[in-house]
Amino acid sequence: MDALDALINRVSAPRLIEPAPTAEQREQLFRAALRAPDHGQLRPWRFLTIEGDGRHALGDLFAEAIAGKYSEADEEALTKARNMPLRAPLLVVVIARAQEHPKVPAQEQVLAAGCAAHAILLAAYAQGIGGVWRTGELSHDPIVDAGLGLADNEQVIGYLYLGTPQRELRAAPQADIGAFVSSWPHKN
Template sequence: MDALDALINRVSAPRLIEPAPTAEQRELMFQAALRAPDHGQLRPWRFLTVEGEARHALGELFAEAIASKYPDADEEALTKARNMPLRAPLLILVIARTQEHPKVPAQEQVLAAGCAAHGLLLAAYAQGVGAVWRTGELSHDPVVDAGLGLAANEQVIGYLYLGTPQRELRAAPAVNVDEFVSGWAGKTQA
């Protein structure tokens, strides 16, 4: 697939089934992720793969987090949390790993990790792998962070769900570029 085609036409695939991406597909996805802009070559990211029975363990961790945050959570809410990781055969957790640096602020490092996640999604799409980037309250929960073994300088910035699209992907909606781009002619006078 042409790079511009992937950039312009990538869409999320929220309904995913087996099989998960192959080892070869994963290698290409991670290679693409590692080409993200990286000021200072800090590589401010890491990835955790979750598949098979580990998805159930992640679901239990999610349920534990919901129960901790909402002591009155009913069984339906806990079951929903347990089932979240089961929506795809493979999850890739994208973790921003910031560090002190005199020229590269933490915010830039988190953005770089986001670019790595986007590169991974584009590489998935280019190979016909279905993918969707999910976040939500469990991507910044202390119980989840502890269960994943995150260090104090790490944060989950996304759960990438990957697999085979259950149905044909929708076409990317047309976007009017002019609604988002304008020129700047200099400092605004007050």
């Protein structure tokens, strides 16, 4: 697939089934991630892959976090949390790990980790793999962070759900570029 095609036409695939990406495909995903913009060559990211029974363990961790946050959480809410990781055969947890640096602020490092996540999604799309980037309250929950083994300088950027699209992908919507781009200084 042409790079511009992937950049312009990538869409999220929220309905994913087996099979998960192969080992060879995963290698390409992470090679793409490591090419994200990285001022200072800090590599301010890391990735956790979760599949198989690990998805059930993550679901239990999510339910624990929901129960800890909401004392009134009923069994339906806990079951929903447990089932969240089962929506794809492979999850990649993208973690930003900001480091002290005199020229590269923490915010720039977090953005670099976000670019790495986006590169994974683009590489997935280019290989015919469905993917969707999910966040939400469990992306910044202390119980989940501890369960995933995050250090104090780390934060979850998001969960990339990857697998085979269950249905044909929709066409990418085409936005009016002029609504988002302008010249500066403005000419009267």
